[in-house]
Structure formats: structure tokens, C-alpha cells
Amino acid sequence: MAKTAYLFDPVYMEHRTEWGHPERPERLAAIDELLRKQPYFTELVRVEKMIPDIKYIEMIHDPDYIARAKREIEGGDSYFDSMDTSVCARSYEVALYAVGGCLNMCDCIMKGRARYGFCAVRPPGHHAERNYAAGFCIFNNVAISARYVQEKYGIERVAIVDWDVHHGNGTQHSFEGDESIYYMSLHQYPYYPGTGSDSEKGFGSGKGYTLNLPMRMGSGDEEYIQAFEDFIIPELEQFEPQIIFISAGFDAHANDPLSAIDLGSDTFYKFTKLLQDVARSYADNRIIAVLEGGYDLEALADSVERVIQAFVEE
Template structure:
């Protein structure tokens, strides 16, 4: 794969006890060191128009000045230092680069994966939260939509936390379809199945709040029965995966049971879907706080898209996963 990466992202120093640390990117690079067809790309073309379109201008200036003054605690969980503004802009730039690469035909072993931090999917239009300052996936989607010939973008967010920021930014728009797999009741407490969009965006938000203990079979069943049909009907020009790895069975901050192999199968299914509907495919890093599980998940996706066949995982979903699937089908998702 082609991995978007900038050293400045390591300088966003959250402190020795913070789970979202620079060691996350270092662990990924160590794990990929012996893998074939790994290319790092230091994208630098800042998508200023998309950043300004996604985020409130006064908010952007507040964050920039907050960092220029030395940073501190924006809130209890979201920490900044002087370098955080540059790191956040670099992270957004890498996500936009991934969208461009995908739309220009990068596929297979050249599929783009943005390795930026801080992550982004909790950042709303005018506030930072949940470790996030700029919404990388939303900026990538907005950047893509500003290209000639791009009319629709779909985002699949499989981070264990609901991407409230991405949902809010596009909630009333018809040109972005946002689908989220997340653990029910976990931070930030949003993402109910009844949150389906508003106005022009009605029916363009799909929330899948899995109960704790859900795993591979649950994710794959909902993808097969609901997400894939919805995206096929939507006909996006680009699919962006907000790729968090904190639903892993050994991640320290969730109670989900997705395996490393499960991420590979899910990535393979999304890739097959993108091929089927002739859409570009780009990955944007979100969470994942066990260094071994995070890096193993990224490597698994790299190997699958580099030509390795994903493991076969076809057990029936759990009772909890089936209940979520039934509730989505009852609302009409997957059958339109």
C-alpha cells in the first residue's frame, strides 16, 4: 500500500499517559518494516478550501492560536502542544492526499492509507473533542467533492467510537453517506440507529451500535446485508474508511471482539464493493490504542490489499448482532 506519512505528526505530544501517543505511528512502521510494497508518501498540498468548508473559521483560528501559545488541555481528553496545529493540518493533508490517490485509480498494492495523527472523527465543525482537532475524513470527503466529476462520497467508520463529528458535518447533506460501526454506549454516547440524517441528508446516515462482545461475524453480516446494498444504491465515486482498530478483541479501551483476521476480511469485502461499484477506496487512520493490535490490523489490511487472500470467517452473528441487523432492516436499510 501507499501510506501517507509526515514526521510532524509525531510532534503532537499528548504526554506519557495519554493513549493517543506518537508511539502508535512508530509501532505501525516497525510492524510494516519487513512487508513488501510499502511506500511512504509525505503529502504536502494542504487542502485549505476543504478545511475551511468543514470547520468554522473562528474555531480554526482559536485552535491555531491555542497551539501557538503553547497548547494545554483543550478539554479533559484533548491535549495540544505548540506543534499540534501543524500536525493536525498535516493529518488532514494526508487524508486529502489519500482521497486524491484513490480517485486517480490507485488500487491493490497502491491503495492509499493515511497514517496521520491527531485522529479526526470526533471533531465537529466548531470544536475539538475526543483527541481530535480537525476532522480528517470529512476534510478528505469535502476535498474529493470539489474535484470535477465527483458527486458523491461514502464514509465507512469502523472505529469502536461513534464518529459524531463526521456525522454532524454531513447530517443534512445528500452528497455524503456516513455509515458507522461502533460499540453501543461508548464515548461520545451518540450514534443511535434512529439517527439517520435530516433534510436533504435524510437516509444518508447509517448507525450500527453493536452491543459489547460483538465481533467478526456481526460486522461482516451487517456489511453484507446492509452497508454494501446501501452503498451500491448510493453509487459513490469514492469510499473512505475511517479505520480505527480499537474494536479489536485485545484493545485496552473497548469490549468488542473483532480479530486481526476480521479486519482483513472486512477490508477485502470493502475493496470488492469498491470494485463492484467502480469507486475509489482510501483508508484514513482513526483510533486503536493497543500498539500490537493497532499495528497488526494495519499490516493485515496491507497484506490483503497486496494480494494475500483474507481468512474465511462465516459463522452466524451473535444474538446482539442479529438484533442490530434486524432493527436496521426493519427501518428499510439494505432493501432500498
């Protein structure tokens, strides 16, 4: 069994969104409950939540934005920046814990305590921009983690594979001028947030290090696996990443209420296997998956379990 690390803490459920909001605390409960029933659960390396040093968040977000997030959210606002980013008074601190937990996971993987990691955190991150919150996201957990492993461990090439059904505008915008972090996304298109056309390929020295694979509504397992095999994997092999982050959203699942893409849970297992092959060749096996979307509780839990199954059975 390959050493696999798991980050979850009840504090991540203290970020409460308005009634009827799809990004709700029950998502994490569903995941944790299903994982607890698995024979491998007690073997998972547990990673703790943490309040991070703000300097790491400032690698991606403006100090003014961070201060404004604290002030407005803790001041009692019911949403932050965008109407869809519903918050409660605890949400700022919980968002800090989400970032900090992911940084702890980075340490765990970089120090070789586990090969693979899964971060069951919320709020999610990939829509969060340098200066504003959007799409249920406050701080960009994956983008901050990518910079962190460069800063702390001298990693030169980081790949981020974003299979959430939405385009990760915030992550792309963080790195589109940077050749050291290759952002790749498959997403329903045209769709929220509107970015992610295949003509967006990065600029300056980052040109060619942004890859967008827009998927038509109604696309399913076959189209997605083919996009992985024809584009994602060859690009990764050429880039030779030293670590792979997955922006692991599960809203492309057929049962998800927010999308018109039809993936089965097993397809996330297959994606993971394909990425493990790359990580074995170039990245000393290092893969960290961070939860983004996924709003049908059963499909979400099942799909996360398939990813962790792929990790542990390696």
C-alpha cells in the same frame, strides 16, 4: 499486486499528548515498523505530508475555530476544548499536516497513481466538530477529504465507512443533511461520545444517508461481519459510491484497552475485502483508509497490516 499508497511521516509523531495518554506517537512507530518488514513495503507508493490550503479545512470547520485552534494550541495550552484532547505547542501544525497528507492521498488516488491508500496520520479526526475539538481530534481528516474530492474532482457520491469502535459524531454532523455523502458507522453503544443511535438517519435531503449500527459490548467477529453483510454492503450497493473512505480505527480489536468489542486482526482484512468488492463495481476501485483510533500497539500494527495486505494482494 494492486498499487497501494501509503502516507506516513515522522512529523505526525511530533503531536505529543500528556503522559499516559492512549493516543500517543508510538502508535505510528508501531505501524511503520511492522509495515517495513513486509515484502510489499518497497512497492508502496509513498505520499508526502503537506500544509493544505486553509480553504479546504473551512469546508468543514468554522474559520473562527481554525484561528482559535492555532492561537490556543501554539499559545501553550495543554489541552484544547475538551480535557481528553491533549496537545503540545506543535499540535496545530501537525494537525494541518495530517489534513494535507490526506488531501495529497486523495490526489494520488483520484489521478490513478494507486488504487488504494492508507493514511497513517495523527491526530485522528472523526470526533472533531465544526466548532470544537473532542475525543483526541482537532480537524476532521476524513470529512475534509470527502468534501475535497467533491470540490476538486466533481465526485457526486462519497461513502464513508467508520469502523472505529466509537461513533464518529463530527463526521455524521458534517453530512447528515446531505445525500451526496453517505456516512455509515459500526460502534460500541452506548458508549463515548453518546451519539450514534440507530434512530439517527440524517434529515432533509440527507435522510436515509446516515446509517448507525450500534453494537452491544461483547460483540465479536461474527456480529460485525454479519452487520457488514446485512446492512453496510447492501446499502453501499444501492448508493453506488464513486469513492469509499474508511474511518479506520482499530480500537474494536479484542486487545484494545478502550473498548469492550472483541474483533480479531483478521476481521479488518475481511472488512477490507468486502469493501473492495463494492469499490470494484462502482468506485473504479478507489478506497482511502485514514487512521482514527487503536490503542494496543501490537493489535493496532497487526490490524493495519491486514488492511494493507488486503489492498496489495488484490
